[in-house]
Amino acid sequence: MCNTYDYKGAFMSSATSIRLDEELKDRLKTLADDRHRSAHALMLEAITEYIDREEKRSQYLRDGQAAWQHYQETGLHLTAEEAEAWISTWGTENEQDAPPCHR
Numbered sequence: 001m002c003n004t005y006d007y008k009g010a011f012m013s014s015a016t017s018i019r020l021d022e023e024l025k026d027r028l029k030t031l032a033d034d035r036h037r038s039a040h041a042l043m044l045e046a047i048t049e050y051i052d053r054e055e056k057r058s059q060y061l062r063d064g065q066a067a068w069q070h071y072q073e074t075g076l077h078l079t080a081e082e083a084e085a086w087i088s089t090w091g092t093e094n095e096q097d098a099p100p101c102h103r
Contacts, residue, residue: 018043076101 020028032039050088078086082099089096 073101
């Protein structure tokens with residue numbers, strides 16, 4: 001494994017290889033040239049954005065599962081009408097706090 005020093009000085013990084021078909025490789029080079037950036041920088045940005053998005057998606061799903069589990073255990077909820085009435089006050093002079101949950 002090849003280790004390289006990160007130029008920002010934040011951490012050491014290790015080299016990883018990735019196989020790209022010729023079409024994708026050409027598209028990457030064209031985009032890198034258009035953006036005046038390296039293909040490496042574009043790949044790092046794309047991978048980082050993908051991982052960030054998927055981590056947030058995973059957390060969103062875990063939060064939803066936890067909320068469902070909490071509802072199953074307690075029965076606490078708002079009706080759609082109660083939620084709609086509350087949300088309709090957002091951004092108005094009469095904005096209200098969330099109504100209390102009930103069974």
